[in-house]
Amino acid sequence: MWREAVESDDIPESGGVSVFVDGEAIALFRDGDEIHAVSDTCTHAGASLSEGGVRDGTVRCPRHGAPFDLRTGEALGYPATEDVRVYETKTEGGVVYVRVNDG
Numbered sequence: 480m481w482r483e484a485v486e487s488d489d490i491p492e493s494g495g496v497s498v499f500v501d502g503e504a505i506a507l508f509r510d511g512d513e514i515h516a517v518s519d520t521c522t523h524a525g526a527s528l529s530e531g532g533v534r535d536g537t538v539r540c541p542r543h544g545a546p547f548d549l550r551t552g553e554a555l556g557y558p559a560t561e562d563v564r565v566y567e568t569k570t571e572g573g574v575v576y577v578r579v580n581d582g
């Protein structure tokens with residue numbers, strides 16, 4: 480189901496913001512015109528990915544530097560080996576929604 484997450488304007492141009500939706504910590508990022516949502520918890524050692532830097536469709540974990548693909552959640556490099564969950568997003572009326580708890 481779709482859940483309201485954040486005002487679109489509250490997502491910084493070059494970084495992320497962390498929100499809790501239905502008990503899940505989700506990191507939202509702006510990359511150009513696109514907004515991406517992934518689990519806020521790095522699969523390596525639990526750092527908050529919303530504090531990482533965004534570049535060319537990836538976020539780099541702020542603790543040990545593992546890059547993750549923002550579209551697929553794929554762990555693209557050391558030291559993370561497990562992908563992060565991704566969430567579908569949509570923006571309506573300046574509000575970003577994420578899709579959670581389906582199935």
Ligand code: FES
Nearest residue numbers: 521523524540543
């Ligand atoms: S906690 Fe993210 S790479 Fe180690």
